[in-house]
Amino acid sequence: MELRKIKNPEALCLDGSKGSYYYREGSGSNSNKYFLYFEGGGFLKGFERGEIITSAYERSFTIFGSSLLLPKTLNLPGVFSTDPALNPEFYNWNIIHMNYCDGTAFQGYVQEPVTHLLKKLHFRGESNFKGVLEEFIQQLQNADTVVLSGASSGGLSTYYWIQYLRDLLPESVKVLGAPDSGIALDIEALDGTTDYRTYITEAAKIVNVERQPPNQACYQRYKSDPWKCSYAEYLVDFITAPIFVVQSNYDKQYFSTLLKTDCASDSTLKKCNSAELAIISKYVQKTRFVIDRFLIKNKQSGSFAISCMEHCFLQRQVYHSDQWISPYPEGLTLAKSIELWVTSGQAQVNRDYLDWPENESGMTSFFILSLFIVVYSLDLRFIQNKDALCLDGSPASYYIREGFESGANKYFIHLQGGAYIEGLNRDQLIKSAYERSLTYLGSSKPLSPTYRYGGIFSEDRTINPYFYNWNVINLNYCDGTGFQGHITQAVDYNGVKLYFRGDIIYKSFLQDFIQKLSKADKVVLSGCSAGAVAVYYWIEYTKSLLPPSVDFVGAPDSGIFPQGPAFDGSDDYSISIPETFKLVNAEVEFPATACNKHYPGQEYKCFNAGVLVDYITVPIYAIQSFYDTAIIQLSGKIQCANDNTLTRCSQAEKDYIEQKHREVDFILTRYKVKNNKTGTFGISCLQHCFLIRDSYYAPNWVSPYGNGQTLVQAFASWVQNTKQQVNEDTVYWPDNKGCSNVRNNFLEQ
16 A cells, blocks of 8 residues: 555644555456555543643654554555455455544644644644545445545544544445454553543543534534443444444453553453452443444344454454354354355354463353354342441442333342352451452442343343343352351451441342332242352241242352362362351351251352252252362362363363362252252353353253254243252263363464
């Protein structure tokens, strides 16, 4: 591509040099098609005018603020490649690569330069883009297809300008948008700040005064909050042009710049602590939600959304790499996906719905969903009892969405999981509690006013046909000991007060809803991981509060943890749990009262689903993987399976894992024998927790393998009939091919 300077004299870079672009003329069958690309490169930074100007001054000495430093030619891979084998759709299109040198993502205009340290700075982002359009307007008006694209801040520019371009050109021209990594979310960082929003707001005060920015419909809607029109999530309602969203679900660049965490700098989450993992999970959920909104808003839109740690795809070799596909393993490369979308004019949705690392650089498999999946927000509320406190003393809380229509009188209560405080003695436990109190698992302070969940919380009846309109409640876990235990006086840790109030949190939560629950048609008590363990020991107490007319059942998800030492012979759990009981259960009895009577002085033994089986009369639907990753990695201390396969495990490790498989199977069998209304969903795949994840309705996660049901089908059937229903794999890993996550052999070598 050859460098050209924009002819319009008002098209200037920050340093006053002329705005520019690289151009390559199209040929052959695609000589009448145009690919316009906004270069990316960050945004001016500053919390007030002076800092923004300083940022522009510093930028003016680089290629992102001046055209004086640019080479005369530019050769890029990916979508710019001239090799038809690698780039079959765009290799012979007209390519216009617009160089980014204004600092505010190709928008804004200030006629007179701003002087800083004797240097004149020019803010002409709008003129740079419009200047390019002026030079090609005749060709574009007579074009067959025009694609407007860009990466990072250039992807954001695509969201800014796509509707303007659509309105500018005749209807006969197919105008498409392909923003790459342009969804930078409006979200609080790990420290609670929103710096990027401030940068945009302060920059706009400088560059958007003399001329109105693009997409005026958005700015009319958000007159009091114009910064919103610099985010894709708000612009979606004002874009009618078809969009092909190219985005990583795990955009590590935005983790760093927006969330202020660098724990994923090595393209993994292995270095992230619990607070970082929590906010990253929230970011991933919201990213998926924004993508879904584009797909739902415009039925001709498409997407390539992959669960890999990456930022920007189109101008890199990952664009055509056959190891970067979505969804895996039957999905497509980005090159093929966008080719089909551009040529067909129909929706082309290629998306990962599972979590990292299940499609890490194409190494692991995942499932395919043909439906548009949306996660729905629940509202944060606080428990009324002022004594119901998190570890840090903040009020205990829950998220809720009210039911409607046929689900208005049905309740799904979910106890959040999140392990326990850890320690081999009192001091270690209290230190662990303090560290936990600084996170969302020990405090309600970091929680957002709303939270979006998928799985069984989905309000989409096409994928969640039975529970979509129920009242759904997620009781937030912040006591550290599994919603049980109580110490009246705060415990001191180096001058910090810690509160252990799990028992009163759960009981007070029930009291807040007891009138409604007592009149309900059906109530399901569920939970994941530590929340599932809590279901096993709270189920009988909860039943005792409800009248017989209420159809009440339990659905513990991944709450079976077989007892015994870890693979290395250590048995920290057998020490930590009794020590935890000594700490928090002196003032209050453990909730499994029937079990307690059989273990006087050793009530901690009742903190186990395998023991509680003899004391539960309420119908239970036990959801459990026979290869639960928490059992393998946390209880078993085996790390060979952290890629969600057993291919890297030694024979001794595999033998240990199979022993735990047998123990889980034995516990499930005891529940089935004990209660003829028991239901089970046991699957031979490496997974922990199902109901709030996309595996809940994934079409190829079925049990038993071959002729079984998905969890959404099996669970709904059981809840409606409450008869013994067994959906269990009789095969071993990896013989349930639908979800076995077998690694790619080539990459394994």
